[in-house]
Amino acid sequence: MASTTMGDVLPTGGRVFTSIPDLFFIPEFVFGGLVWMLVASTEVVHKNPMGWVMFVSIFCFVMTTVWFFIFLCGANRSSSWPTLDVGYHFVATVFYLGASVPLALITIVEGQTLPALALVPGFNSNLLYKIYKLHIAAVVMSYMATFIYFVHTIFSAFRWKRS
Template sequence: MAPAAASGGSTLPSGFSVFTTFPDLLFVCEFDAAYHCVAALFYLSASVLEALATISMFDGFTYKHYHENIAAVVFAYVVTLIYVVHAVFSLIRWKSS
């Protein structure tokens, strides 16, 4: 029963036929290793800019705002680290396929 069910459904598109339907087009960007590397670079640049803005805060900002910016910097670097790890595993998967 399992082989009949597996062969009776629709097949996954390959090559340029991926671009013919909208849902399949979304999977192209989701599994692209280059996309993950570029996104990790953007996250890193945003993290560095947020840290620079926090360091260069002038008088007039309250202590609470400073702590909120420190928390934003910490979370930005955590997200950057997670995205870099995801990009590395994406590259490993891409190389093995």
């Protein structure tokens, strides 16, 4: 009877692109990068939670890149890697959820104050509507990134239990 070894649990090289939890690296890059770009394309006001959103999106993008290359290069051979994989993706999920909620709140407040600001004579409401639309897109991408990291965490936890 064959026993389960670490080689069977964590993929390396090209198998990263075919294994179920690790296949989510690509959508994590896409949605996380979009959050980063959409928030960065607007003005980040001081004392605004957008700074936290930027930190989370950049941190998770960089760490996911590092994590992806560790898996791709095959440096994930020790027995602690399944636990670290679940831990990292859980932290990324909590971070993204903690960034998505304030981002949605800011966007809701912007949407409620926009009609009143549009009535002010000489005020450039087109720019505010553009920023508002970018924030709506950032909220959607942020929640999608949260969901993708959550699904990756669940499948990584299943893999961790098998190891």
